[in-house]
Amino acid sequence: MPKKFAELIRLDYSNEKYLNDISASEYYGFPLQPIIDAEQVLLSMDKKSAAYFSMEYGLAPSVYHTFKTANPINKNNVLSEHEVFSNMKDMDYYHVLPVKKILDLPIYSGGLGVLAGDTLKSTADLQLSLAAIGILWNKGYFHQKFWFKAGGQVPEALAWDPNSYPGLVPLKPKVNITLSGQKLYLRLWKYYVYSNNLKHALPLILLDANLPENPEFFRDLTDQLYKSTNNWIKIAQRMILGIGGIKALEALGYSINQYHLNEGHAALAITEKAKKEPIEELKKIFAFTCHTPVEAGHDRFDLQELEAALEKENTEIVKKFGRDERHPHIANFTMLALNTCEKVNGVAQKHGEVMRLQFPKYQEQIKSITNGVHTFTWISQPIRELLHKYKPQIGDFENDPTLLKNVQNLKSNIKFREDLWSAHLQNKKGLSEFLKFWFFHEKVFTLAWARRLALYKRPGMLLQDVNRLLDIAQKVGPLQIIIAGKAHPADTPASLHMDEILEKITTLSGERKFIRICFLENYDTYFAKILTSSVDVWLNNPLPPFEASGTSGMKAIVNGVVQFSTLDGWVVEAADKNIGKIFGYVPKPNEIGGENNLRLEEDAQELYKGLEELALQYYLTLVGKQTITESQWIDMMVNCISESGYFNTHRMVAEYNTNIWGL
Ligand SMILES: *Cc1c(COP(=O)(O)O)cnc(C)c1O
Numbered sequence: 001m002p003k004k005f006a007e008l009i010r011l012d013y014s015n016e017k018y019l020n021d022i023s024a025s026e027y028y029g030f031p032l033q034p035i036i037d038a039e040q041v042l043l044s045m046d047k048k049s050a051a052y053f054s055m056e057y058g059l060a061p062s063v064y065h066t067f068k069t070a071n072p073i074n075k076n077n078v079l080s081e082h083e084v085f086s087n088m089k090d091m092d093y094y095h096v097l098p099v100k101k102i103l104d105l106p107i108y109s110g111g112l113g114v115l116a117g118d119t120l121k122s123t124a125d126l127q128l129s130l131a132a133i134g135i136l137w138n139k140g141y142f143h144q145k146f147w148f149k150a151g152g153q154v155p156e157a158l159a160w161d162p163n164s165y166p167g168l169v170p171l172k173p174k175v176n177i178t179l180s181g182q183k184l185y186l187r188l189w190k191y192y193v194y195s196n197n198l199k200h201a202l203p204l205i206l207l208d209a210n211l212p213e214n215p216e217f218f219r220d221l222t223d224q225l226y227k228s229t230n231n232w233i234k235i236a237q238r239m240i241l242g243i244g245g246i247k248a249l250e251a252l253g254y255s256i257n258q259y260h261l262n263e264g265h266a267a268l269a270i271t272e273k274a275k276k277e278p279i280e281e282l283k284k285i286f287a288f289t290c291h292t293p294v295e296a297g298h299d300r301f302d303l304q305e306l307e308a309a310l311e312k313e314n315t316e317i318v319k320k321f322g323r324d325e326r327h328p329h330i331a332n333f334t335m336l337a338l339n340t341c342e343k344v345n346g347v348a349q350k351h352g353e354v355m356r357l358q359f360p361k362y363q364e365q366i367k368s369i370t371n372g373v374h375t376f377t378w379i380s381q382p383i384r385e386l387l388h389k390y391k392p393q394i395g396d397f398e399n400d401p402t403l404l405k406n407v408q409n410l411k412s413n414i415k416f417r418e419d420l421w422s423a424h425l426q427n428k429k430g431l432s433e434f435l436k437f438w439f440f441h442e443k444v445f446t447l448a449w450a451r452r453l454a455l456y457k458r459p460g461m462l463l464q465d466v467n468r469l470l471d472i473a474q475k476v477g478p479l480q481i482i483i484a485g486k487a488h489p490a491d492t493p494a495s496l497h498m499d500e501i502l503e504k505i506t507t508l509s510g511e512r513k514f515i516r517i518c519f520l521e522n523y524d525t526y527f528a529k530i531l532t533s534s535v536d537v538w539l540n541n542p543l544p545p546f547e548a549s550g551t552s553g554m555k556a557i558v559n560g561v562v563q564f565s566t567l568d569g570w571v572v573e574a575a576d577k578n579i580g581k582i583f584g585y586v587p588k589p590n591e592i593g594g595e596n597n598l599r600l601e602e603d604a605q606e607l608y609k610g611l612e613e614l615a616l617q618y619y620l621t622l623v624g625k626q627t628i629t630e631s632q633w634i635d636m637m638v639n640c641i642s643e644s645g646y647f648n649t650h651r652m653v654a655e656y657n658t659n660i661w662g663l
Helices: 002-009 015-023 033-043 090-096 111-125 216-222 233-251 268-273 279-285 303-309 313-323 332-340 349-358 382-390 401-410 412-434 468-476 492-507 525-534 550-560 569-574 599-620 632-643 649-663
Strands: 050-053 078-082 084-086 097-102 130-135 145-149 152-156 169-179 183-196 201-208 256-260 286-289 300-303 327-332 344-348 367-370 445-450 479-484 513-521 538-542 564-566 580-583
Touching: 002 015, 002 033, 002 401, 033 183, 033 303, 050 111, 078 233, 078 349, 084 090, 084 268, 084 468, 084 492, 111 130, 111 183, 111 201, 111 256, 111 649, 130 183, 130 233, 152 492, 169 233, 183 216, 183 233, 183 445, 233 268, 233 300, 233 303, 256 513, 256 649, 268 279, 268 313, 268 332, 279 286, 300 303, 300 367, 303 327, 313 332, 327 332, 344 349, 344 564, 344 649, 349 367, 349 569, 367 550, 382 412, 401 632, 401 649, 412 525, 412 632, 445 525, 445 599, 468 479, 468 599, 492 513, 525 550, 538 550, 550 564, 550 632, 564 569, 564 599, 580 599, 599 632
Parallel strands: 050 130, 050 256, 130 201, 256 286, 286 344, 344 367, 445 479, 445 538, 479 513, 538 564, 564 580
Antiparallel strands: 078 097, 084 513, 145 152, 169 183, 183 201, 300 327
16 A cells, blocks of 8 residues: 555655655554545546645644654754843853754745745645645755854754655656756655644645756755855746746646746746746736735846746746836846736735835736634644633634634633633743743743844844833833844844844843843744744834735734734734734835835834833733733733634635635
């Protein structure tokens, strides 16, 4: 059986070790049958299937559906110690965060990848047939090390081992593309994404240039995600995803009815399909989701450089459909996708509006489908158990997370309010245990800011005026603050920002009685789950309207974590739902925005004002005299969970299917 199964999934079992984890009924400890079913539907001409292309995927197997393996796991695939930079510096030299978990498949950098991963999980939950295309990043994104002496980040290459990563298997078929006139061979890998109930699965195909038959300078094209050393590498990576992706689907014999480009990176896919089919027909089956509201975020390349890398036929299509209107010598992948995909969407209502302002000619075409998160990945155990207990009132949310809106009906249930608070305290206790060397305590007001350190997200705003922060803590009660995030190594302003944050933390060194502040090294999906579920307040302060959607706050609301946010991205759609506090700059209706004025000063003032109010409310009603049953804080927590009935990928994927895929 395993060999017959291996033939079906096209596994390369020349290395027998891959068969150790596959039995007649199990695949790495998970049921085998869903894979057989999924493959058969993808191969069938009479059933409808979609293909989804994304540069990155964050699947978080350390916290959800962890595969089991009989083979030894390479120590490089284990997440071990992490450093912490705090204002209790002596602690930092003696203690590290002990983590003993499988390293999350390191093929993502942040929110875009996690969204793609969550999308696959909900697609499997909804039993839709889809094959995902991505790249096997041999050195991941990067490993963030702190440089204690200089107070900054040192990006290190990540050494992980794809050959022994549980659930990841090499395939027999290989594909090749022509890059700058030479053949580039690509190995294909497969990883399966299971539904929550383990009854369905779908394959993620990963392309890999690290093959001995390739010349040395081709082999590292798939080493690092968003490596930006030069444009040729960037173009080659986009060719691998788009052109290699189409060839991979063909090599596997999948019958695809709909192609979905998650961001413009994969736009070259259509140039490959256009070799055999007329563009007018292809337009109907290609869809494009844009994630960037920042002008500079769109992929742009010099046409000459593209011409040198691509085959002639592909270049012709780019020239015809992908020219930047204002710069005819430049190809713009967003334009290419807008001109060749009939269905186009932004990732929140507000983002759709901003896109329509940026691309007025495409106003009719651009729709909005608001992002979500995969509920079962991000819900913590205590909250899940709590909601399970109230299932008669909520409904079968484990099959349909949109039913979480019914948590609203429990708002006046005193027992539920108490149970919710104790589930939250249980999460906070876990966090305090995790940070025990830094003396974190579950009774103390705790806030987190964690995401990619991009300038428009304004990572340092909370520390803009440390004296004001200290003043609040002395007046209202102690504050515990956790910060985490990586700055892209080539993003010098963001790296400098990071240095500044660490310096500011140092200035609070004598103040640990009032403020405990930790910056966690190497933020990833594992930390994301801990933080989004266990703090009291989730801080999100991008400069509006720059945040296309933002998703970390959605992970937090599933867990009843109160939002403290500027009015941007998904938050605009929940602004009247009392899920926390909204502050800061509000852009004019037709404003696209400019990054040259980050409005740090003004918005920081509002941040401190709001923080003081939140901390006061926390201390007065939750640890003060009043009982938690009366606290409006609990109302906000209930509203958060109830809103998570909307901001999930179950609802989002259903919308994609109704409006775009039609599966
Ligand atoms: C969810 C997530 C993000 C996205 O954060 P935003 O608030 O949307 O910017 C980034 N990084 C990791 C590791 C995540 O899990």
